[in-house]
Amino acid sequence: MTLERIPVSILTGFLGAGKSTLLNRLLKDPAMKDAAVIINEFGEVGIDHLLVEASNDAVVELADGCLCCTVRGELVDTLAELIDGMQTGRLKPLSRIVIETTGLADPAPVMQSVMGHPAIAQHFDLDGVLTVVDAVNGLATIDNFPEAYRQVAVADRLILTKKTLADSEVIDRVMARLRTLNPRAPITDGDEEDAAQASILINGLYDPGSKIPDVDRWLRDEMAAADAPHHDHEHHHGHHGHDHGDHHDHGPAHHHHHAHDVNRHGDQIRSYAIVHDQPIDPMAINMFIDLLRSTHGEKLLRMKAIVALTDRPDRPLVLHGVQSIFHAPVRLPAWPDGSDRRTRLVLITKDLSEDYVRDLFGAFTGRVAIDRPDRAAMTDNPLSVPGLKF
């Protein structure tokens, strides 16, 4: 069976910018009925796929790794499987694929996987990169994280979210920065109806020539890296870290090291999950979050949680923290079908010790930290009173 070429959209944007929210809105457009969605999540325990309200079955989760590195091979495999499924009639013909990257993804290798891999490029066209930018944190994020800078520079369309949470002066500054980095991409207001129409995905064949000159070079570098004989893309589960370089100097000199040795994305960025068996008192989770945010808000790049509460354990609470912002919690009507009903928190932090966060959580939920002798856990308890010995 001969297949039509399938357009692929890459939906990117820094941690918590609003990618999944936008995707959920887009998937409600009837024009997305035959689209498949590939979601990549950075974290030991997947939550995102539980929260995507797809109207079709074609949601593939690539968990436990970052698309731009450790699970890149899985992306290529997944695309190849979709083609195989269609060719053999196991899958209905797909009208489009949307790939949602992790917030920390360098978009260039993801784009290269679609455009540069011979077997994939034969069936798919990269029809646009959409980058979501959060109006509140966007400016600082672009300045501090080369991944965010690149995500903006490569975009065919920029979508500015959370405008209602930002001052107009801040919005003007973000807009000016976006314009400098990417003069030709239209900027869509995330609150507008248009942002949630499938038509925003139609951008035409990807053209690096319409971007700042760096973009073409990043893509060529990726191509060269993929072709290099020493290229060592291993695709481990359980190691979703890579070093995005000690060269965090915005794009141009952003080297790409693929060292899959530790859980890190940049030197001080860590991702980890906290899983808890028992329902939690709503007050305890509130206090935990308040304390974490007030003491270390800026180090909390992202927190996503699905929490079983003591009052209604059958109706989990979903929490989203993005740097300085904690969004209003949402109570789900029920646990997503077939999901594990334990509380799960996924955190991505910068310069914040995992033990500290675990201990703090343990202190509020009535558990001393595991993996350590109880006494040490108690004396190291972040809530303990200085000078008071147990």
Ligand SMILES: Nc1nc2c(ncn2[C@@H]2O[C@H](COP(=O)(O)OP(=O)(O)OP(=O)(O)O)[C@@H](O)[C@H]2O)c(=O)[nH]1
């Ligand atoms: N007020 C407001 N909140 C938003 C908007 N877009 C997203 N949010 C909230 O921001 C939080 C994070 O949104 P997500 O859609 O999960 O962000 P994401 O980019 O998919 O996050 P990661 O997958 O962790 O990178 C959620 O609580 C959303 O409800 C917006 O335009 N306005």
